[in-house]
Each structure stands twice: as C-alpha cells, then as structure tokens.
Amino acid sequence: MNLHLLTLLIFLPLAAVLLIAFIPAAKKNTYRYIALFTGFLQLILSGGMYYLFHPKGAGVTDARLYQFVDHIPWIRLDMGSLGQLEIDYFVGVDGLSMPFLFLTSLIMLIAVGASWNIQKSTKGYFILLMILNMAVMGVFAALDFFLFYIFYELMLLPLYFLIGIWGGARREYAAMKFFLYTLFGSVFMLLIIVGLYFSVTNPETGAHTFNMLHMMNPANYTPGSVFSAAANHELLGISARLLGFIVLFVAFAIKVPIVPLHTWLPDAHVEAPTPISIILAGILLKVGGYGILRICFSIFPDAAQQSAWWLGLIGVVSIVYGALVALAQRDLKRMIAYSSVSHMGFVLLGIASFTTEGTAGAVFQMISHGFLSAALFFLVGMLYDRVHDRHIYHFRGLASIMPRFTVFVAITFFASLGLPGFSAFIGEVFVIIGAFNAESVNGILPRWMAIAGSLGILLSAAYFLWTLQRMFFGQPRLKGGEEWSKMLVDASPRETFIMVPMLGLALTLGIYPALAFDKINASVLALVELVGNN
Incomplete structure (x- = not known):
C-alpha cells in the first residue's frame, strides 16, 4: 500500500504557505506557529520514514534500491519526428537521500526556532522559508532530472530574497x-540536461526521457548520441x-563550495540573518x-x-586553504564560514577515493556537518542578538558571564x-582511511593526499581552541563595558531547547555511527x- 509519504513530506510546506497567505497581517504571530507545526510534522514524518527504510542491495540503476516511490506521468507531448516528450513526477529515496531528508x-x-524574533515582514519571511523547505525536500x-532542476532552481529565489531583504548592511x-x-552553474547544467535527454530513451516506450535511472544506465544511451558511453565526439x-x-560538477561544486568557487559563501553567511545562515551551512552545502x-x-x-586525481587535489586544497583562512579571521561568523569550506573539502576527498569507506565517510561527514554547522551559526546568532557584534577580539572572559x-x-x-x-570524528577518520587506502585499492589517489588532508584536522583544532581561549577565558573584558555585561544574558530556555538535540545527535552518532x-x-x-x- 502506497501512502505517498514522500510526496506528503515534500509538499507539507506548500500547505503552510497557502495557510499563511490567507491569514491577515493582524495575526502575524500565527505565522511562526504554523511554520513550527509544519516543521514538527515533517520531523516526525521523516523520522518515521527513516525508521521504516530498509536498505536493499541493488545497483544504482535498479529501481529496487529506491523506496517510498511515487511515479506518475506528468507531461506527455508529441514532438513529431523527435518522438514523444516524457516528463514524470518521479520521486523516491535510497541510502544516499534518506538521511538528508531527515537532516x-x-x-x-x-x-x-531561530526565526522567532523576526519582526520585519513576517508573512513574506515565513512564506519564503516554507517554499525553500519544499524545494530542498524535492x-x-x-x-526525474527535469523535476530535479525545477526544485533546484526553486531554492534560488527564496534564498535570494531572504538574504537580500532580511540580511545585514551589505545584504x-x-x-x-x-x-x-548559482545561476552561472544552473544555466550550463540545463544544457547538459537537454543533451542527456536526447541521448537516453525509455526502454519500455522508446521515447526520450528525463528519468535519472535510465540516464545512469549506459546500456540505455542512444547509440551514436553526443553523450553515448561509446561516443568519440570531442x-x-x-x-x-x-x-x-x-x-555538472562545477554547478554542484559552487554549492559545496570548493576553492576557488567559494567566495560567495563568507559574504552570504556574514550578511544573512541567523536562520538563513543555519540553512545555508546545514542544508545548501549538502545539496x-x-x-x-x-x-x-x-x-x-x-x-x-x-x-578522480584532480577531485582529490581540489578536496585537499579546500581543506587546508579553508582552515588557514579561518585561522586568520576576526569575525566569528566568517571564521565558521571558512571552517565549512575546510570541512566540506573532506567530503570531496572522500568521494574522490572511490572506496567504500571513503564514500561512506563523505556522506557521514555531510550529515554530521549539517547539524554541527547549524549549531555553530545558531550560537553566533545568540551572541549577535544580544550586542550586535561578532568581532572575536571584542570579547573576553565570557565563561564567567554566560556559563x-x-x-x-x-x-x-x-x-x-x-x-x-x-560524529565529525567518525566522518573525517573514514575519509582519511578511504583516501589512504585508495592507492592500494584502485591506484587513484596518492597517499600524500590523505596525509595532507589530515593536516586540516590539526588546523581546525587550532582555530577552534584559539577562539575558545580568546573569547571565553581570562578576566572579563568587553568592548561595550558594563552595558554589554548587562546585555549578555545566558542562554534562554528556547535557545537551550534548540541546542540540546543537536549536540545530543552529534554525541549519539559519534558513539553509535551504525544509525547512519x-x-x-x-x-x-x-x-x-x-x-x-567503468
């Protein structure tokens, strides 16, 4: 029996959008409760799906690997000599996507929860937040690659307005x-999607298709086409x-982001409001x-x-460069943004190894970084909400003021x-093990890349511990003096309620990684x- 749980999970935020749109501005406090209720429903639903998901051994192109599948014909158009256009509403999850839906x-x-104090244009804010929610789930x-592209592009507009309207001075x-x-990568991605469409046919109907499972199967490529596995075209x-x-790699690498395509990330994080920084680091990079x-x-x-060799090299450069630049930052939020560049470099190094432990470690690292980076940006937001300052050297001795x-x-x-x-220990260690073993398993990556990548772990300890020492220990010394001391109240019950589950999840996955x-x-x-x- 198909209960359409996945479709329900994707489009629950759309119901929230419609509800918020029809509630008058006089009851604007209702918007956040609708968004909160929608979030709880999604968390319960995705948690239930995660529990019910039972991994099955099958090939990537085998539909049996995917569960909670909804496959409905959507657009059918006779194109004459070019055949029939096939676009389907085709959704499903496997072991790569299920953890990210829960995340x-x-x-x-x-x-x-971090948006609770948003006062500016609250209706528009929560509508955009729910649309973004739906797009990421999709x-x-x-x-279906056409459907994927629609959801992928749909993420762009809400984020643009959420940063541009509710952001900081240079928003x-x-x-x-x-x-x-993002648009630069997306435009060229569309050209590849079209090329793939005319290269792949549905074996049942003979029509060209956007079905990603058929695109993954080289046997289904149209012989002689531009993207045929046997094509010699240049x-x-x-x-x-x-x-x-x-x-396609460049389009997705912009989102990761890798060096040198990372420069949008620190600016976006610094200017974005705290909830959007949480989403950028916690979800968008994982896309x-x-x-x-x-x-x-x-x-x-x-x-x-x-x-693979070049991908591994880019991963190592991102790890080391991101960590070194984070070490030099004076703005706490910018430091965490560059730490994300470094930590996502481990993901690229792991998947470039093409080993089971490296790839599994990369996926685990993305999951771990998702909620840990969200926690980091939420903590920065807590400090900024109180004194509107993030400069590392403007704070000292916070431990005695905000224990x-x-x-x-x-x-x-x-x-x-x-x-x-x-959890981060598990992800990074598996990536390093996979990269180190790659030379003997498949001869793809030299071992010096694993050794160089491990340097990022040492550097991350340096910038995190140095920041902790500078800001939180010693005699209290604040730029704002006594006025700041009164404003820097400790974590509220709401903030504590948000932080505890994230840290609990990091500890749980660190002790029992088999859950993932x-x-x-x-x-x-x-x-x-x-x-x-291949």
Whole structure:
C-alpha cells in the first residue's frame, strides 16, 4: 500500500504557505506557529520514514534500491519526428537521500526556532522559508532530472530574497553574488540536461526521457548520441562525456563550495540573518555534495574516475586553504564560514577515493556537518542578538558571564574539530582511511593526499581552541563595558531547547555511527561498484 509519504513530506510546506497567505497581517504571530507545526510534522514524518527504510542491495540503476516511490506521468507531448516528450513526477529515496531528508527536517525546524524574533515582514519571511523547505525536500527526492532542476532552481529565489531583504548592511551585494554564482552553474547544467535527454530513451516506450535511472544506465544511451558511453565526439578537445561531467560538477561544486568557487559563501553567511545562515551551512552545502554523488558520479562514472586525481587535489586544497583562512579571521561568523569550506573539502576527498569507506565517510561527514554547522551559526546568532557584534577580539572572559552558553560553545567546538566520541570524528577518520587506502585499492589517489588532508584536522583544532581561549577565558573584558555585561544574558530556555538535540545527535552518532551507516551502506556499495566497473 502506497501512502505517498514522500510526496506528503515534500509538499507539507506548500500547505503552510497557502495557510499563511490567507491569514491577515493582524495575526502575524500565527505565522511562526504554523511554520513550527509544519516543521514538527515533517520531523516526525521523516523520522518515521527513516525508521521504516530498509536498505536493499541493488545497483544504482535498479529501481529496487529506491523506496517510498511515487511515479506518475506528468507531461506527455508529441514532438513529431523527435518522438514523444516524457516528463514524470518521479520521486523516491535510497541510502544516499534518506538521511538528508531527515537532516533537512531537523535543520528547517531549528531555523524556524531561530526565526522567532523576526519582526520585519513576517508573512513574506515565513512564506519564503516554507517554499525553500519544499524545494530542498524535492531536490533530495527527485529521480526525474527535469523535476530535479525545477526544485533546484526553486531554492534560488527564496534564498535570494531572504538574504537580500532580511540580511545585514551589505545584504544586496551578498544576495546578488550568491544569485549570480548559482545561476552561472544552473544555466550550463540545463544544457547538459537537454543533451542527456536526447541521448537516453525509455526502454519500455522508446521515447526520450528525463528519468535519472535510465540516464545512469549506459546500456540505455542512444547509440551514436553526443553523450553515448561509446561516443568519440570531442568538444574543445575534451570528450563529450568528460565535458558534461565537468559542467555538472562545477554547478554542484559552487554549492559545496570548493576553492576557488567559494567566495560567495563568507559574504552570504556574514550578511544573512541567523536562520538563513543555519540553512545555508546545514542544508545548501549538502545539496552540492549530494548532486555530485547522485548525478555527476552516477551518470558519468567513467568521467568521474578519469577526473578522480584532480577531485582529490581540489578536496585537499579546500581543506587546508579553508582552515588557514579561518585561522586568520576576526569575525566569528566568517571564521565558521571558512571552517565549512575546510570541512566540506573532506567530503570531496572522500568521494574522490572511490572506496567504500571513503564514500561512506563523505556522506557521514555531510550529515554530521549539517547539524554541527547549524549549531555553530545558531550560537553566533545568540551572541549577535544580544550586542550586535561578532568581532572575536571584542570579547573576553565570557565563561564567567554566560556559563551555559560557554558550555554549548565548548561542546560544539570540540565536536566540530573531530574529538573522538563525536560524529565529525567518525566522518573525517573514514575519509582519511578511504583516501589512504585508495592507492592500494584502485591506484587513484596518492597517499600524500590523505596525509595532507589530515593536516586540516590539526588546523581546525587550532582555530577552534584559539577562539575558545580568546573569547571565553581570562578576566572579563568587553568592548561595550558594563552595558554589554548587562546585555549578555545566558542562554534562554528556547535557545537551550534548540541546542540540546543537536549536540545530543552529534554525541549519539559519534558513539553509535551504525544509525547512519546501516542506512547508507547498500547505496554506497552500489555507487562504488558502478564507478569501479567503468
């Protein structure tokens, strides 16, 4: 019996949008409760789906690997000599996407909690937040490339307005920079989608299709087409399949983001309001990593293997560069933004190893970084809401003024730097093991990349511990003096209620990582096998 749970999970926020739209502005306090209730429903629903999800051993192109599937014909158009146009509402989840649906539900609920004090245009704010919620859920569930692209583009507009309207002093610049970076990748992605469409046919109907499972199967490519697995076509001296892989990789790498495509991220984080920073770090960066695994590696496994050395190198550069720049920051929010660049570099290094432990570690790292980065930005928001300042050197001795807040910061810092017992340790160690073993398993990555990547763990300890020492210990010394001392009240019950589950999840996954590995393992094995056979 199909209860359409996945469709319900995706479109619950749309019901919230309609409800908020019809409630008059005089009852604006109702908007946040509607968003909060929607978030709780999604968290319960995604948690139930996560529990019911039972991994099955099958190939990436095998529909049996995917569960909670809804597959409904959507657009059918006779195109004459070009055949019939087929676009389906096709959604489903496997071990790669199921954890991210739960993560999205959790982060969106946290973002709603962090939005409690938003007073400016609250109706528009919560409508945009719910549309963004729906779009992200759709991206992680879509198995039709046309549908995926719609959800992927739909994320762009709400984020542009949420940063551009509710952001800081340079919000218009940050929003425009984010918009242009993302649009640049999306435009060229559309060209590859069209090329793939005319290269793939539905074996049942013979019509061209956007079905991603057919696109992942080289046997279904139209012989002689531009993207055919056997094609020898070259464009600009690069094989067509490699060029298609590079274009799609750049589009998703902007979201990750990797060096040198990362420059939009610090500006967007610094200017975005706290809830949007939480979403950017907790979810949006994971869309990039997920897209590389789901689309780039699954549709172009031969090109992915051909590019593996360069991908590993980019991952190492991102790890080290992001950590070094974070070490030099004076703005606390900008430091955490650059730490995200470094930590997401581990994801790229892990998936470039094409080993089971490296790929599984990369997925685990994305999950771990999702709620830990959300916790970090929420903590920065707590400080900024009180004194409207984030400069690291403007604070000292906060431990004696805000003891509960200091405990939260210390635990989150230790968890983020990869202390054993927390989730980030598991992800980073598996990535390093996978990268180190890659030379003997498949000969793709040299071992010096694993050694260089491990340097990022040392550097992350340096900037997190140095910041902790500078801001929280010693005799209290605040730029705002006695006035700041009165304003810096400790964490409220609402803030505590938001922080405890995130830190609890980091500890739970650090002690019992099988909660995630058991769900993702079958899909990781299928993906590694697909790439290894090309």
